[in-house]
Amino acid sequence: MSNTSTNSDTSGLSAGATAATIALGVVGGIVVIVIAIAIIRCIQKNKMQARNTSMQITSVSAVNVNSNIDMVTIERFLADIVKERPVRFTTQNIIDFTQNFAQKLGSGGFGIVYKGQFPNGVQIAVKVLHKTQDKRAEEQFMAEIGTIGRTYHINLVQLYGFCFDDTLKALIYEYMEKGSLDGYLFDESQKLKWEKLHEIAIGTAKGIRYLHEECQKKIVHYDIKPGNVLLDANFSPKVADFGLARLCDRDNSHISLTGGRGTPGYAAPELWMPYPVTHKCDVYSYGMLLFEILGRRRNLIIGLAESREWFPRWIWDKFEEGELESVMSNCGIEYTDRDKAERMCKVALWCVQYQPDARPSMNSVVRMLEGEEEIIAPTNPFQYMMSFDGSSSQWSESRGYSTSTTSATNESEANSLIHQNQ
Ligand SMILES: Nc1ncnc2c1ncn2[C@@H]1O[C@H](COP(=O)(O)OP(=O)(O)OP(=O)(O)O)[C@@H](O)[C@H]1O
Ligand SMILES: [Mg+2]
Numbered sequence: 001m002s003n004t005s006t007n008s009d010t011s012g013l014s015a016g017a018t019a020a021t022i023a024l025g026v027v028g029g030i031v032v033i034v035i036a037i038a039i040i041r042c043i044q045k046n047k048m049q050a051r052n053t054s055m056q057i058t059s060v061s062a063v064n065v066n067s068n069i070d071m072v073t074i075e076r077f078l079a080d081i082v083k084e085r086p087v088r089f090t091t092q093n094i095i096d097f098t099q100n101f102a103q104k105l106g107s108g109g110f111g112i113v114y115k116g117q118f119p120n121g122v123q124i125a126v127k128v129l130h131k132t133q134d135k136r137a138e139e140q141f142m143a144e145i146g147t148i149g150r151t152y153h154i155n156l157v158q159l160y161g162f163c164f165d166d167t168l169k170a171l172i173y174e175y176m177e178k179g180s181l182d183g184y185l186f187d188e189s190q191k192l193k194w195e196k197l198h199e200i201a202i203g204t205a206k207g208i209r210y211l212h213e214e215c216q217k218k219i220v221h222y223d224i225k226p227g228n229v230l231l232d233a234n235f236s237p238k239v240a241d242f243g244l245a246r247l248c249d250r251d252n253s254h255i256s257l258t259g260g261r262g263t264p265g266y267a268a269p270e271l272w273m274p275y276p277v278t279h280k281c282d283v284y285s286y287g288m289l290l291f292e293i294l295g296r297r298r299n300l301i302i303g304l305a306e307s308r309e310w311f312p313r314w315i316w317d318k319f320e321e322g323e324l325e326s327v328m329s330n331c332g333i334e335y336t337d338r339d340k341a342e343r344m345c346k347v348a349l350w351c352v353q354y355q356p357d358a359r360p361s362m363n364s365v366v367r368m369l370e371g372e373e374e375i376i377a378p379t380n381p382f383q384y385m386m387s388f389d390g391s392s393s394q395w396s397e398s399r400g401y402s403t404s405t406t407s408a409t410n411e412s413e414a415n416s417l418i419h420q421n422q
Contacts, residue, residue, distance in 0.1 A: 085146075086162055087161035089163045090165060094116075094126060094172075097116035098116040102114075108241075109263075110130060111127050111129040111130045111170075113127045113128075115175065124175050125174070125176070126172050127173065128169075129169040129171065141169075142164070144243060148242065151215050151216075151219065153207055153215075154203075154236075155207030155210065155237060157176060157240040158174045160172045173240070176240070177231070177232055179231065180229060182227050185292055185293065186297065200231070200235070201289075201369065202370060203238075204224075205366045209361075211242050213363055221239065221245070223262055224239070224285035225266040225288075226289060228241050262285065265298075266289065268356070269384075278356055282362070283351050283359040283362060284351060288312065291312045293344070294327075294345065294348065295311050312348070312381075313382055315345055319346070328341055347369055349378035352381045354384045
């Protein structure tokens, strides 16, 4: 009995186990099927999205650029953006993006800038570099591009890509809607509010501070000036053309009589003298820019009354006499802004000190402008000029001004480039 009962118990148990195994099998099967369906749906969705994206790019390409830009380039572009690397484009790409160099934005020491657009609608500025005698090796060009392309900051203009063909060397930048700061400083009809100018001064200083102190490889700009401070749609500033000094030669509008670098009027004295040059040359140029922001005028205006011809010197004289108030009223600065404006005066006077070591770091500049660092009374930055006085021409030379401007060769070179590309 007990055996029988044990057997029937055993058979009951094994039947129960079989049922449980079957149930588990069924549930497991259902789970596997559900997962498989989910995976298939996911793959199908991704494929659909990819197809939609590529269709969008193709249609924008057809409508906006009317070009034959190959999808491989665009895909490489998108992949490189993810990898945070500037993309290499062909001459034909550049012609397509700029609709054959149809809209010129301006020109400078490195080349001519044209407006353009990527097939996905993103607006760009294309800087077509001058041909130089000194042909940079491709590897060197790439190395510099790599450095510039990996430099990201809210106050720096971003480099999207470049072209390095025999017929065309060009750089592709993000497009800055409001153009360069000089248009707003020196054009009576386009004046910005003082508070905005103060923000622009601080943003610009932060961009330079990043180049000097925060990015992977320190970059000296060599050409800080209002033309190289670009403004986005909200008038936020971004420093342009950093890294270019190492990338290419400049035309002779930027070389002073003594063969230095930088732009006359902004270039530090050591740039046009046989002295070592450090990142402090940017601090000097920034100081000159700060004076111009403060006065909403060019630093040198020949023929102005009194000693106001050369604005930085006039500010020093007023500071020394304890008369900064007259600078404020002359510049039309409202009473509420005077504290900040006074800081700007003192910081600018520190930045343009003759001795590079006496100039502050850009970090100190930012902190002083923001009121986080005390500003001690500046020393006379123009002591070294005491031997000069009198005529404007002597003044111009002693301050590194020359009369040359952007040369006509820019135009002719661009024309020849366009002809070559047609
Ligand atoms: N990314 C950009 N977005 C919009 N406009 C631009 C851009 N880059 C340049 N420009 C326009 O093109 C003009 C010429 O620029 P370019 O850099 O060639 O000359 P520059 O700044 O006067 O001199 P430099 O050669 O010393 O930089 C600028 O003043 C600006 O108006
Ligand atoms: Mg520029």
